[in-house]
Amino acid sequence: MKILQVTDLFMSFRGLVALNGIGFSVEKGEIFGLIGTNGSGKSTFFNCVNHLYQPQRGKITYKGKHDLLSKRSHQIAKMGIARTFQNLELFHYTRVLENIMVGLHPRLDMRRYLRKFTLKALMSEWEADKNEAFKILNFLGITRFHSRLVTDLPYGLQKLIELGRALAAQPDLLLLDEPSAGMNESESKEVARLIKSIRDDFGCTILLVEHDMNLVQSICDRLCVLDSGEIVTIGRPDEIVKDPKVIRIFLGEESDA
Amino acid sequence: MRTFSVKIGSRRITLSDRMIQENDYRKWWIIPVVAGVYLLPLFLNEYSIYLMNMLAATIIGAVALDILCGFCGQLSLGHAAFIGIGAYSYGICHMTLAINPIFSLFIAGFTGAFVSLLIGIPSLRLKGLYLAIATMGFTFITDEAVRFLRAWTNGVEGFKISRIIDIGFVQLNSGDAGFYYFIYTLVIVAVIFSRLLLESKIGRAFTSIRDSDVAAEVSGINILLYKVLCFAISSFFASLSGALMGIIIGMISPEDINIMQSINYLIMLVIGGMGVVYGAVIGAVLITFLPEWISMLSNSFLPMTVDLSILQYLIFGLLILFFIVFEPNGVYGRWTVVKGYFKTFPFNERKVGRIAWIYRWR
Ligand SMILES: Nc1ncnc2c1ncn2[C@@H]1O[C@H](COP(=O)(O)OP(=O)(O)O)[C@@H](O)[C@H]1O
Ligand SMILES: [Mg+2]
Numbered sequence: 001m002k003i004l005q006v007t008d009l010f011m012s013f014r015g016l017v018a019l020n021g022i023g024f025s026v027e028k029g030e031i032f033g034l035i036g037t038n039g040s041g042k043s044t045f046f047n048c049v050n051h052l053y054q055p056q057r058g059k060i061t062y063k064g065k066h067d068l069l070s071k072r073s074h075q076i077a078k079m080g081i082a083r084t085f086q087n088l089e090l091f092h093y094t095r096v097l098e099n100i101m102v103g104l105h106p107r108l109d110m111r112r113y114l115r116k117f118t119l120k121a122l123m124s125e126w127e128a129d130k131n132e133a134f135k136i137l138n139f140l141g142i143t144r145f146h147s148r149l150v151t152d153l154p155y156g157l158q159k160l161i162e163l164g165r166a167l168a169a170q171p172d173l174l175l176l177d178e179p180s181a182g183m184n185e186s187e188s189k190e191v192a193r194l195i196k197s198i199r200d201d202f203g204c205t206i207l208l209v210e211h212d213m214n215l216v217q218s219i220c221d222r223l224c225v226l227d228s229g230e231i232v233t234i235g236r237p238d239e240i241v242k243d244p245k246v247i248r249i250f251l252g253e254e255s256d257a
Numbered sequence: 258m259r260t261f262s263v264k265i266g267s268r269r270i271t272l273s274d275r276m277i278q279e280n281d282y283r284k285w286w287i288i289p290v291v292a293g294v295y296l297l298p299l300f301l302n303e304y305s306i307y308l309m310n311m312l313a314a315t316i317i318g319a320v321a322l323d324i325l326c327g328f329c330g331q332l333s334l335g336h337a338a339f340i341g342i343g344a345y346s347y348g349i350c351h352m353t354l355a356i357n358p359i360f361s362l363f364i365a366g367f368t369g370a371f372v373s374l375l376i377g378i379p380s381l382r383l384k385g386l387y388l389a390i391a392t393m394g395f396t397f398i399t400d401e402a403v404r405f406l407r408a409w410t411n412g413v414e415g416f417k418i419s420r421i422i423d424i425g426f427v428q429l430n431s432g433d434a435g436f437y438y439f440i441y442t443l444v445i446v447a448v449i450f451s452r453l454l455l456e457s458k459i460g461r462a463f464t465s466i467r468d469s470d471v472a473a474e475v476s477g478i479n480i481l482l483y484k485v486l487c488f489a490i491s492s493f494f495a496s497l498s499g500a501l502m503g504i505i506i507g508m509i510s511p512e513d514i515n516i517m518q519s520i521n522y523l524i525m526l527v528i529g530g531m532g533v534v535y536g537a538v539i540g541a542v543l544i545t546f547l548p549e550w551i552s553m554l555s556n557s558f559l560p561m562t563v564d565l566s567i568l569q570y571l572i573f574g575l576l577i578l579f580f581i582v583f584e585p586n587g588v589y590g591r592w593t594v595v596k597g598y599f600k601t602f603p604f605n606e607r608k609v610g611r612i613a614w615i616y617r618w619r
């Protein structure tokens with residue numbers, strides 16, 4: 001079953017073409033990698049899926065029936081699409097636990113509080129909400145930071161917290177924008193392991209933007225290579241790395257640098 | 258749940274992750290504070306009780322602004338307008354239409370909330386300073402509207418409001434200790450309500466809109482809806498506070514609806530600390546009593562020729578400068594730093610972050 005179907009998506013910023021009529025589809029349960037050089041339009045694509053940007057042309061269909069470009073961002077989130085950002089978008093001046101709990105937002109039903117009449121029952125409902133957040137923190141192994149302000153934590157941890165916030169929504173489709181950016185080798189190995197277990201434990205489909213070719217190769221089921229807003233090729237990782245066009249894009253960039 | 262152990266001196270204690278929780282939700286200090294508030298009028302003279310009652314109305318107003326500016330990060334200069342609307346609608350309901358005062362208080366609150374919906378839905382699409390300018394415009398409009406609707410509001414002469422309210426079993430005069438108990442009960446309810454609001458799903462939605470509206474939106478928060486809700490809750494309390502203020506002063510006139518008044522409330526938040534409710538309370542206390550302290554001091558130290566109001570503005574200005582430069586988080590923010598220091602005393606590894614308040618209005 002196709003969870004996401006993109007057709008002829010075109011987006012330009014005052015003449016600068018960021019996405020030039022791209023189209024592909026993502027199967028349910030796979031880890032789909034999106035790679036490409038800087039400025040090739042990967043983050044722009046994510047923003048279109050969230051409808052933070054309004055593309056000029058094209059269609060994004062979710063689960064075969066929802067037209068995402070006719071929905072508002074918060075409705076899209078409620079349909080089970082969660083994401084992280086390339087440059088962190090955390091709630092910096094609140095605690096880690098509260099950041100995760102914002103992710104729970106679509107799942108919490110305030111009305112059930114109204115049916116509780118004793119203080120004790122109310123408190124236990126509230127505890128139950130917090131326990132949901134603690135489950136996520138435990139999964140990521142960062143429980144002990146739960147009452148710290150986000151600003152006080154190092155960048156790598158902040159990335160994890162943002163991931164936790166996305167996970168808390170129990171999404172069906174998770175968009176990760178460069179989850180291992182700014183991490184060292186062992187940390188990014190850890191992230192790779194985490195992403196795999198997210199797919200297995202939470203059963204979500206993952207769309208992944210990443211620069212680290214090793215990481216992408218080791219976890220992705222399929223890859224899509226973007227270059228200046230156009231799809232170069234789509235295929236299995238082992239095929240992609242042998243593709244001369246892809247090698248030219250990536251190695252060309254490396255030999256320039 | 259993971260556990261780990263720490264060594265303190267020669268003792269070794271084992272903690273589970275959840276035990277090192279900074280927020281203890283059983284706040285025992287509430288009991289002595291509430292008891293103190295209720296016992297205080299026994300030791301006060303008539304003027305002090307009047308002042309304390311004014312303070313109570315101001316606290317409700319400051320907490321109301323904190324819900325809007327502190328929780329949700331929406332900078333508003335229309336606060337005075339809502340306070341005025343509250344006072345006028347209480348006056349009209351109670352004096353002109355002879356509605357029961359308790360109902361009138363509620364009607365005043367809901368009138369404010371309703372008006373905030375009318376102006377909030379178009380203007381909350383604006384951000385930061387633009388919203389401030391829009392709400393400032395609303396203050397001017399309200400001022401003019403009050404002057405214009407002379408038949409209802411008695412125009413520039415001002416509207417007289419009865420200082421006596423009948424709450425069913427007793428009659429309270431707003432200068433008395435009886436009214437003190439009534440109004441401080443409302444204050445305590447308002448403070449507890451807003452603290453619970455802050456800890457709830459709705460309050461989290463507010464704070465997340467303040468910190469990052471993009472992230473809030475992709476987390477499933479309907480930004481416009483929550484901003485409007487926040488504006489409505491804030492205006493409800495602002496109007497309630499205005500109504501109470503009208504009862505205490507016995508009068509409301511269009512001059513009370515000016516942006517200096519709105520700015521005054523913002524100053525309370527800056528000095529007390531924003532977004533935590535307690536900060537608003539501290540700020541309201543300081544700003545209410547500061548003029549009293551200044552006049553007390555100047556009576557004993559300065560010659561009579563010094564103009565008090567100028568001295569007062571001078572000291573206010575210096576105070577604001579001081580807080581903005583040295584402690585943008587206000588008194589409460591400084592207190593959390595001190596508290597964090599003592600809590601972690603041997604291991605000061607856990608720092609309490611400084612919050613740049615300018616950030617919230619970017
Ligand atoms: N909000 C924006 N306004 C103008 N140009 C933008 C905006 N967002 C992205 N772009 C441009 O679109 C192109 C693609 O950017 P982006 O999607 O961020 O690339 P990346 O693949 O590195 O994530 C870049 O040339 C960038 O400058
Ligand atoms: Mg990018």
